[in-house]
Amino acid sequence: MPATSTNTCRNNAVTKVLELEGLTKSYGAVQALRGVSLHANEGEVLAICGDNGAGKSTLIKVISGAHAQTSGTLRLNGREVRWSSPHDALVHGVATIYQDLALAPQLSVWQNVFVGAEIRKTLFPGFSILDKKRMRAGAAEYLARLNQNIDDVERPVADFSGGQRQAIAIARALLWNASIVIMDEPTAALGVKETAKVLALIRHLKDTGVTVLLISHNMDDVVQVADRVVILKAGRVAAQGALEGISPATLAQTVMTGEWPQVQ
Template sequence: MAPILELQQLVKRYGGVQALMGVDLDVQPAQVLAICGENGAGKSTLIKVVSGAHPPTSGRMRLNGREVHWSSPHDALVNGVTTIYQDLALAPKLSVWQNIFIGSEIRRSILPGCHILDKAAMRAQALEYLQRLHQRITDVDRPVEGFSGGQRQAIAIARALRWEARLVIMDEPTAALGVAETAEVLALIQHLKAQGVAVLLISHSMEDVIQVADQVVILKAGRVAARGATAELTPASLAQAVMTGVWPSAPH
């Protein structure tokens, strides 16, 4: 199967600091690929480049086999690459449907050259996106601030579905969440995978990575130090690999 995303010898420099040093990786459709590494390993820089926030210094990035050059996150977004940061970038005072459709509102014509927001269509489609994620949210007029952390993640993911995302980058999605909300977010990741969406997961939680990721890439000092299947690992052996940059020689 052809990768949905390919990075070849990706380099990123900030002045005299080289944050990424020739990173090669690929993400397959319907795959959950986790990126792990200690602070300063290059995880944040990697997602900023893939999401279009920062241009690479050199190297190639291909999406569905086509070389791409993002000039902004919007370029990535309209090409099916969505990033969900830890703060979710939701507008807490706005309703669920307004958050899902912000920047991509549906309009209908009432007179030639005169359009209004089609609120009924957006409400209905918002419910459909949430149902695809097996969410029981039924009041899409309710402000986002009234929902739990796991439900807010679902709303952010529903917004990604609105943009027809084929690759969703999730940056520490379970940070600061309780046990029940963490389980809810991990289930959301599985629902995305079941629908053929690839997920690039950045996480410090070894337990979460083992539970939902198919493979893990370990970054160390801006390089890919190791890569392998999570089926070979336990949370403890993955933590050890993150610290050493060496893949375990045998299953633990």
């Protein structure tokens, strides 16, 4: 269900919100995932890194309900789930922000935020119309929570920058009360300033208890914003660990070798 409030961290204990066990995915003869097991905690930023073809996009497609796994299990808050569609995952709090953002550029900001969750008002029994006033105010409020001063939510999304569009897509995820937000290369097409804004948005989500899965080839971004990293290689988890004290160069080396750096 769409949300009426944002998530908050309920306690200090570490809660595994997402657990994958032995996930495999084959496309005909191609084995894109060969038994991936990992978990994500409540309110953490988990980076998923790996070379081209390592299986990152396939993994997020399974988590987000775009593809069904060939075998293995997916648990959300301890309960096994099997999505029938990305919408099914969204309704259960798993929102994915794809690289192309899946926004309708010609539609207004508020229309994009409320797509699939439109608010209606009943004029008389059996007759209702869209409550545009409430949706405009709602969109502005969600964006304000993300520290975005978009004053005119009537303007088409096409008028906004890449970073602002990320914020609009995140506002939509908040509306659905997402507890997990998956972002696929969110800064790939952005300049330095816009990248900094998107990293701030990711930190903001984390601060409100949302778990972020960040797929990125940009080691600087990953080291700046992620708590842990899982490195995929040829469809398997090659290495994983906490990022504290790891430099972007060391992480890049680890992605290449698949070996976690030894403590000096």
